[in-house]
Amino acid sequence: MASVLEAIMLVCFGLSWPINALKAWRARTAKATSPAFLVLITFGYVAGIAAKFVGHNVNWVLGVYLFNLVALIVNDLVYLRNRGIDAREAYEARQL
Secondary structure, X not given: OHHHHHHHHHHHHHHHHHHHHHHHHHHOOOOOOOHHHHHHHHHHHHHHHHHHHHOOOOOOHHHHXXXXXXXXXXXXXXXXXXXXXXXXXXXXXXXX
């Protein structure tokens, strides 16, 4: 039962990452994104995955952790892309 509850928590968090990535992609700006938040959340997922191995409790929930981590990495990449767009727009504005 603990694994099911853990998976439900992860699925609830995990559904938000693709939605957030799409919203950020469409926004084309990193101004409302906190890189510290992304790093902390990424570290949390890595710690959760490590806990599965350290605790010798590798089960199907690990797949949910990995899906969330991949979705979060996509968010990180969108943030980097958007930061580049912001920098380019700021540079172009200074050139006018």
